[in-house]
Structure formats: C-alpha cells, structure tokens
Amino acid sequence: HGALSVVDAVSSLGAVPLETDVWGVDVVVSGSQKALMTPPGLAMVSVSERAWAGRGESPRFYFDWERTRKGQSTLDAPFTPPVSLVAGLDVALGILLDQGLEAVFDRHIRLGRACREGAKAMGLELFSPDDDRSAVVTAIRAPDGIDATDLVRGLRDRFGITIANGQSTLKGKIFRIGHIGYFDVFDITTALAAVELVLADLGAEIERGVAVTRALEAFEERARV
Incomplete structure (x- = not known):
C-alpha cells in the first residue's frame, strides 16, 4: 500500500540478522547501548531513498536528517559529537x-537457549517465547508468592549481579536476564546460580542444583548443530 516500514532495532542490531536492503526496510533505528556494547548516548538511523523522499517538512532542529546528512557528507557533525562514545x-x-x-549471531542464539533451559530446569515458567526469537533477553515469571523486585534487589546486594525487573504492569511479576553484547556462557550460569x-532464600519452591548443568548442556548442544 506504499506505506514506509520502520524497524526498532535498538536491541537486535548486532545480535541477530538484519538484512535492511534485502528485506526492503525503509528506516532502521538503533542505539549504542545494547548489542553494540557501547555506553548509551549514540543513536543510529539508516534511511532508504524512498523514506528520504517522504521525510516531510515538519519543524525540527536537533533531530534533522538533512542537517545530519549534510554534516556527515564532509565527515563532520552538525552539533558537538560525543567523541568518547564514537x-x-x-x-x-x-x-x-x-x-x-x-x-x-550464533553466540546470542546459544546463550538464549542456555538461559531458557537453565530457568526451566529450576521449574520456572518463561514469559518470553521459548525459541530463538529470544536471543537477546530471557523474561521469566516470578514464582508464586515471590515479588521479582525482591529478587532483583537480592541479586544486586548479595552478588553484585544486575538483572531487570518487569516494567509497568509487569513490575514485580517477571524478571529479565540479558544475554546481549559482551556476554559469555559463564555470565549466564553465574546469573542462574545466583537466581x-x-x-530459595525468598522461599520459592524450585529445583535446586540443576540449572547450571542444564544451561551448559544447552549451550554445547547448539555448538554441535
């Protein structure tokens, strides 16, 4: 129907395949802080010729593609760039x-499989899909009677491990273990062991002593595919 396609690739760029031109994606937006392993503060946008032609003339100053493109054509920036981040x-x-x-890409898939299998071995229920679409983060339902906020706080205070709570209506109901960017399987097994x-200290009924082994098995199974 002539509509422009826009992809939010903040988490996916650099972690899973993204064939912008082959798939005919008009605009891809991403950031530096996920799979690209750089502190937050940089945004990247790719724009097709079709999207460029239809960009419109709404008022803007800082987020001006024309101004940015003109600067980049001379290897310059329209405003003061974050040199250290670049x-x-x-x-x-x-x-x-x-x-x-x-x-x-393969490492992200294997880490996702390891994390999901380790969580399931504990008897936990996944919130995110149990397939390779969850290559960058695994979302897990908190066990009955457990507030995920207490789990997140306990991991931080006891072990210095950071995982994410749920957001909005899911806060306290799920927790998220990331495996995106500069991660290896030992980061995942360490997080699972700490979880x-x-x-267990919070009183959850879980299977003990099996998550790490199952995660390592899943990681190696993928390696042999």
Missing part, C-alpha cells in the same frame, strides 16, 4: 567484525 563504538564494532557476524540461591 571512539568506543569504533572499538566495539572492531570486536564484532573480528569475531565475524555469523559467529556473533537459584536468592529465590
């Missing part, structure tokens, strides 16, 4: 390219 992004992109994008300890 330098950090350059290093992070080098790491991704050295590893190879296919290997990076097990804190949940």
